[in-house]
Amino acid sequence: xxxxxxxxxxxxxxxxxxxxxxxxxxxxxxxxxxxxxxxxxxxxxxxxxxxxxxxxxxxxxxxxxxxxxxxxxxxxxxxxxxxxxxxxxxxxxxxxxxxxxxxxxxxxxxxxxxxxxxxxxxxxxxxxxxxxxxxxxxxxxxxxxxxxxxxxxxxxxxxxxxxxxxxxxxxxxxxxxxxxxxxxxxxxxxxxxxxxxxxxxxxxxxxxxxxxxxxxxxxxxxxxxxxxxxxxxxxxxxxxxxxxxxxxxxxxxxxxxxx
Amino acid sequence: xxxxxxxxxxxxxxxxxxxxxxxxxxxxxxxxxxxxxxxxxxxxxxxxxxxxxxxxxxxxxxxxxxxxxxxxxxxxxxxxxxxxxxxxxxxxxxxxxxxxxxxxxxxxxxxxxxxxxxxxxxxxxxxxxxxxxxxxxxxxxxxxxxxxxxxxxxxxxxxxxxxxxxxxxxxxxxxxxxxxxxxxxxxxxxxxxxxxxxxxxxxxxxxxxxxxxxxxxxxxxxxxxxxxxxxxxxxxxxxxxxxxxxxxxxxxxxxxxxxxxxxxxxxxxxxxxxxxxxxxxxxxxxxxxxxxxxxxxxxxxxxxxxxxxxxxxxxxxxxxxxxxxxxxxxxxxxxxxxxxxxxxxxxxxxxxxxxxxxxxxxxxxxxxxxxxxxxxxxxxxxxxxxxxxxxxxxxxxxxxxxxxxx
Ligand SMILES: Nc1ncnc2c1ncn2[C@@H]1O[C@H](COP(=O)(O)OP(=O)(O)O)[C@@H](O)[C@H]1O
Ligand SMILES: [Mg+2]
Numbered sequence: 199x200x201x202x203x204x205x206x207x208x209x210x211x212x213x214x215x216x217x218x219x220x221x222x223x224x225x226x227x228x229x230x231x232x233x234x235x236x237x238x239x240x241x242x243x244x245x246x247x248x249x250x251x252x253x254x255x256x257x258x259x260x261x262x263x264x265x266x267x268x269x270x271x272x273x274x275x276x277x278x279x280x281x282x283x284x285x286x287x288x289x290x291x292x293x294x295x296x297x298x299x300x301x302x303x304x305x306x307x308x309x310x311x312x313x314x315x316x317x318x319x320x321x322x323x324x325x326x327x328x329x330x331x332x333x334x335x336x337x338x339x340x341x342x343x344x345x346x347x348x349x350x351x352x353x354x355x356x357x358x359x360x361x362x363x364x365x366x367x368x369x370x371x372x373x374x375x376x377x378x379x380x381x382x383x384x385x386x387x388x389x390x391x392x393x394x395x396x397x398x399x400x401x402x403x404x405x406x407x408x409x410x411x412x413x414x415x416x417x418x419x420x421x422x423x424x425x426x427x428x429x430x431x432x433x434x435x436x437x438x439x440x441x442x443x444x445x446x447x448x449x450x451x452x453x454x455x456x457x
Numbered sequence: 458x459x460x461x462x463x464x465x466x467x468x469x470x471x472x473x474x475x476x477x478x479x480x481x482x483x484x485x486x487x488x489x490x491x492x493x494x495x496x497x498x499x500x501x502x503x504x505x506x507x508x509x510x511x512x513x514x515x516x517x518x519x520x521x522x523x524x525x526x527x528x529x530x531x532x533x534x535x536x537x538x539x540x541x542x543x544x545x546x547x548x549x550x551x552x553x554x555x556x557x558x559x560x561x562x563x564x565x566x567x568x569x570x571x572x573x574x575x576x577x578x579x580x581x582x583x584x585x586x587x588x589x590x591x592x593x594x595x596x597x598x599x600x601x602x603x604x605x606x607x608x609x610x611x612x613x614x615x616x617x618x619x620x621x622x623x624x625x626x627x628x629x630x631x632x633x634x635x636x637x638x639x640x641x642x643x644x645x646x647x648x649x650x651x652x653x654x655x656x657x658x659x660x661x662x663x664x665x666x667x668x669x670x671x672x673x674x675x676x677x678x679x680x681x682x683x684x685x686x687x688x689x690x691x692x693x694x695x696x697x698x699x700x701x702x703x704x705x706x707x708x709x710x711x712x713x714x715x716x717x718x719x720x721x722x723x724x725x726x727x728x729x730x731x732x733x734x735x736x737x738x739x740x741x742x743x744x745x746x747x748x749x750x751x752x753x754x755x756x757x758x759x760x761x762x763x764x765x766x767x768x769x770x771x772x773x774x775x776x777x778x779x780x781x782x783x784x785x786x787x788x789x790x791x792x793x794x795x796x797x798x799x800x801x802x803x804x805x806x807x808x809x810x811x812x813x814x815x816x817x818x819x820x821x822x823x824x825x826x827x828x829x830x831x832x833x834x835x836x837x838x839x840x841x842x843x844x845x846x847x848x849x850x851x852x853x854x855x856x857x858x859x860x861x862x863x
Contacts, residue, residue, distance in 0.1 A: 256776060256856045277780045284778020295773045295860070299472055311461045312778040320461075356777065 209262035240415030288357025347378030483752025484799025492807025494741035499823035501734030557584035579667020595642030760847035772859025792844020800836030
């Protein structure tokens with residue numbers, strides 16, 4: 199059995215709002231093993247981004263534990279979290295989030311700047327990654343010169359440049375048309391085939407179908423967790439074979455229709 | 458990493474050129490003022506030191522009353538009130554280094570077909586010591602020349618060049634007021650005095666000869682001026698007092714009667730000249746510090762705007778692994794780059810203005826490497842001091858909040 203890249207236990211996050219503490223995430227338990235490809239689904243406001251931000255070490259939980267590659271990061275120092283974001287995981291956003299004034303190559307190389315790599319190493323690694331996502335010929339262009347789908351591929355190249363074990367993507371295809379979305383999902387499929395663990399958020403079932411496992415959130419709680427045998431490349435609909443409720447969770451959300 | 462960040466800071470500045478330029482303006486003016494201030498201040502210092510050292514130090518002159526009060530009525534209305542024996546009596550006083558009765562005026566000099574007009578000073582040998590004259594070639598005249606009124610002359614460098622050209626003036630005879638004088642020595646060069654006069658345009662001859670042959674005064678033994686040198690600067694006030702007391706006693710002036718002579722402290726005149734320029738450079742210093750503060754606040758202001766505008770960028774950087782200190786360094790570096798660019802521009806403008814002042818007014822300026830160092834130290838200090846708060850604000854942003862910022 200493969201080792202767990204991510205293990206969260208009793209994870210909760212509450213936001214302070216004008217109306218008091220708002221629990222955006224409640225008692226989430228989840229284990230993700232190396233090489234898994236998992237989609238997080240759920241309606242808007244169900245806590246998916248809150249969960250992803252915790253997994254991405256961008257935020258810290260109010261309660262619970264989060265073990266990333268065996269280390270509990272729930273109460274780590276800011277600098278230690280920055281290092282994890284830099285080395286251990288790569289984050290892909292819905293809005294691409296490239297720096298507009300920098301060439302694609304410099305954008306891709308940026309995580310290496312914070313890793314302390316020298317200029318030559320940065321340049322070479324950024325080239326390799328841009329080639330990998332098929333955009334090597336645009337290395338010197340600015341992000342504004344390429345399409346959204348291409349920008350997202352550059353963002354993926356940036357997430358990959360420090361050779362992370364894990365890619366976290368929060369609605370990576372949310373701003374893209376269906377054809378471009380398919381291309382991005384094919385790229386994720388390839389990366390997963392290379393052994394990189396992928397966690398992605400989506401509310402589109404046909405995007406989620408690319409993953410090998412789907413979990414569903416509702417009102418801040420994890421309500422279902424199913425493993426499918428659909429292959430990342432076939433792009434067919436949902437082929438749920440095995441459904442098992444997450445241990446220790448009430449089954450109230452089991453029959454929620456896909457949103 | 459710092460190098461990469463420096464490049465980014467440079468890019469960030471270039472991304473908004475007009476704004477960067479306007480932001481730098483305060484720095485530019487401030488540093489230019491610092492440079493000009495130092496150039497003029499040090500120049501003044503240098504010029505005053507130079508002129509004091511060539512003029513001679515701790516000097517005062519006594520002017521005969523009937524001469525000064527009446528430039529017009531000299532001659533018939535009476536003899537000058539000072540005389541050679543006054544000078545001798547003064548030299549007996551405590552704290553006096555040199556005393557030289559002097560009579561001077563501008564006269565025409567003739568040598569062969571050349572003529573030239575110069576300041577002719579009739580005096581006694583102590584004058585040379587008091588005024589710190591050196592002898593470049595030949596020899597000074599002696600007390601015996603004064604006693605026997607010989608027609609010998611010491612000439613300054615300007616006189617030598619203009620009257621004798623390529624000839625060696627030593628031993629040559631020139632005429633002052635038709636009287637032949639033998640040149641026995643050439644004085645060492647001094648350059649300009651603090652009031653801009655060419656001190657080398659001078660001829661020095663024995664006092665007695667001057668009075669008989671050149672100035673033609675009917676009152677032999679009387680002098681219009683006595684130059685007095687005190688032994689030290691500290692001794693000056695006491696020396697002045699005792700000289701005044703001595704002269705009042707010798708001239709039989711009763712209590713309540715005004716002095717029949719004037720005393721003027723030459724060193725003090727030079728000092729006050731220095732004071733004027735010093736005041737000016739203090740004023741410039743004030744302008745400089747105000748512009749530097751205003752410039753610094755301008756940088757702080759624009760950095761705060763920049764941090765707000767780039768909140769999302771900061772979030773992205775943090776998301777991909779920038780630590781707080783990386784963000785802090787980046788924004789601090791941008792402030793320092795802005796500040797340095799302003800400084801460099803200010804340095805160039807300051808140098809240009811200082812050279813211009815020197816060119817158009819002839820004011821002495823001194824451009825030293827220390828001015829550049831001071832300017833750059835100031836720029837770094839301003840950049841770091843005023844860049845710190847915005848940079849810290851950037852570094853303490855919450856990554857999630859920053860990423861959500863539109
Ligand atoms: N910073 C915040 N402060 C207060 N409430 C928040 C904050 N972020 C998210 N929320 C709330 O938490 C809930 C979950 O949000 P989110 O995780 O973004 O949902 P999703 O990504 O599934 O749409 C929502 O109701 C949202 O309004
Ligand atoms: Mg979301």
